[in-house]
Structure formats: C-alpha cells, structure tokens
Amino acid sequence: MRRTPSYADARTLAIGAALVALGAVLGLVESAIVPPLPVPGVRLGLANLAVVLALAWLGPRRALEVSALRVLLVALAAGTLGGPGFAMALSGALAAWAAMAALARTVPGVSPLGWSVAGAASHVLAQLVVASVLSGSVAPLLLSPLSLALALLCGLAVGYSARLLLSRPPLALWARSGMGWKDGWLRDSSHAPALPVTPCSQGVPTRSRTPRS
Amino acid sequence: MTRADRIVVAIVAALALAAWPLAALAGASGRADIAVVTGPKGVTELRLDAPGRYAVEGLRGTVELVVEDGTVRAAESSCPDKLCVGQGRMHTPGSAIVCVPNSVTVRIGGGGDAPDAVVR
Numbered sequence: 001m002r003r004t005p006s007y008a009d010a011r012t013l014a015i016g017a018a019l020v021a022l023g024a025v026l027g028l029v030e031s032a033i034v035p036p037l038p039v040p041g042v043r044l045g046l047a048n049l050a051v052v053l054a055l056a057w058l059g060p061r062r063a064l065e066v067s068a069l070r071v072l073l074v075a076l077a078a079g080t081l082g083g084p085g086f087a088m089a090l091s092g093a094l095a096a097w098a099a100m101a102a103l104a105r106t107v108p109g110v111s112p113l114g115w116s117v118a119g120a121a122s123h124v125l126a127q128l129v130v131a132s133v134l135s136g137s138v139a140p141l142l143l144s145p146l147s148l149a150l151a152l153l154c155g156l157a158v159g160y161s162a163r164l165l166l167s168r169p170p171l172a173l174w175a176r177s178g179m180g181w182k183d184g185w186l187r188d189s190s191h192a193p194a195l196p197v198t199p200c201s202q203g204v205p206t207r208s209r210t211p212r213s
Numbered sequence: 214m215t216r217a218d219r220i221v222v223a224i225v226a227a228l229a230l231a232a233w234p235l236a237a238l239a240g241a242s243g244r245a246d247i248a249v250v251t252g253p254k255g256v257t258e259l260r261l262d263a264p265g266r267y268a269v270e271g272l273r274g275t276v277e278l279v280v281e282d283g284t285v286r287a288a289e290s291s292c293p294d295k296l297c298v299g300q301g302r303m304h305t306p307g308s309a310i311v312c313v314p315n316s317v318t319v320r321i322g323g324g325g326d327a328p329d330a331v332v333r
Contacts, residue, residue, distance in 0.1 A: 084272065084313050109217030117218070121225040131313055137251035139309035139318035142236045148229035152222065 023050030023070030031078050045154045052162040060101035067097045084134045088127040095126030113159035120155030248285045249320045271315025
C-alpha cells in the first residue's frame, strides 16, 4: 500500500539525519586517509554512499539535503571551510547529486550502481573544472583522464556497497515495504527479495504494520 | 548490474579514454623544456634546463619546486595532504603538478607568456 510521505514525516527525517551522520563520518574518515594517488580531490567517495542511499530511500530532494549538509559538516570539522578544497568538495557534491538525481528520475533502468558511477564521474569532473578556474590554469584538467578512470573504479565500489546495504537494510525498521522512493522498487529488483519485517534481536522495536491514514 | 548500468559505465569509460588524447593534445603543443607555474600571485615560466630550487608563494604557505635533469617536482609544500609532492617528477608536455590548497599549478609546455613576478 502506497503511503505518500509528507515533508515533515518523522521517519523520513530520522533516516535523513542518520544518513547525514553516516556521510559526515565517512567523509571525515576519508579526509583523514589520503590515498597515495597523485591526483588532488580523488577519494574513494565513500561519503557518496550516504547520498546514494538517500536517493534510493528518500528521493532527490532529501538526497540533496543530505549531500549539502554532510559536505558542510566535514568542512566544519576538518577546518577547510571557505578554502579551495571546500569549493571543490561542494561543487563536486552538487554535480554528483545532479547527475544521480537526473539519472534516477529520467532513466528507469539504471540501478544505484549506475547512479554511483555517474555521480563519481561528475564529482571529479566538476572538481577539476573548479580547480582550474580557481587556480587560473588548465593544469588540473590535464589530470582528468586519470581522475575519470579512478572515479569509475571508486564509483563501482561504492555502488556495490550501496546495493548491498539497499538489499539488506540495517534496521528492521527501515525494511518496511514501500520504503523505496519509487514505491516498491526494493521489492521488485532482482537482487532484493521481498523483505519481511523481522523483529530485531537487539530489541529495536518493530513498527506496527497497520498503515496510518 | 542492469543493462542501463552497463551503458552508464561504458559512457564513463569512454569519457576517460577520450580525455586521454584530448589532454595530451592540449599539452603537446608546448615545449618540453618550459614549465608554466601558476600561483595566486601570478604566472611565470621556469626553464627546465637550468637546475635550481624555487619557492612559490601559495595561499597558505609556499610550494618548493626543484628543477633538475630537465624535470620539475614539488619537493616540499605547506599543504596538509602533500599530494603535489606525491605527484613526483614531471617532464613530458601536458603533464602537470597541482597543489589545490595552495592554488599552485605547474604545467609542462609553455607558450610565450610574459613572466610575472611569482618565483623568488
């Protein structure tokens, strides 16, 4: 049964907030471990995991909020707010969200795996363009082939992680049918069998299955 | 992976492959013995056949460039991640060193731009 979520839906808010927290923590962990790659701005993109999940569970609008908020939180915590690194991160995040939301809306066959790859690619491209503009040199753009190739790999890795999480929601609470943004795609997709609501052994209360109005 | 996913992956892979010759073309026109250094204070050119050590003023400190054996590398930088140092020696036209936190870039292969006062 389809339930239209209202904007102030408590559950949506809670999941959105949890995803912001997840994205911020993953982003911080990432900013602490710099991969030994000779390209600025290339990270695993783990934080994009939270945005992919938000897009799947909550829709494009919430995904944008999650993405923008986690970038802001990471910048605040890492002390990079206002620097060129922040401009790159924000533009990358916005470009990634735009690409993923556009794909999710317009191309029905693309799964979160495809979103993630497209998001990673637009993320690095936007970053390199902004770096070029900021530094007034085409030098950053000369790195784009390597960056794109790495983005493809990282996008695939994050996409597969997202798929795992989407097919096995971490809390029984989240596993309710109709959870997906496009109602029921979690149940329809081949990798995710129908999800019964099972009581969580850790004592997480399961919600009543009687639908509210 | 759905069929549409494969198409997305193929498009990104094609972009990466297409960017390779484009980036090479963009840089190949320049000379291999000149590095264009762009910093927040301006642009200048370094001759790679004259060994030396140069300090480039960046946004949050300096980037030290070392020219030796016809190559240039960032030997030291005041940035947190030191990605520019990790980029190593550069000598082919079109290759580049980028330090984002300092907003300093070094690109091999210069045109004929008038030097500005950045390098001390």
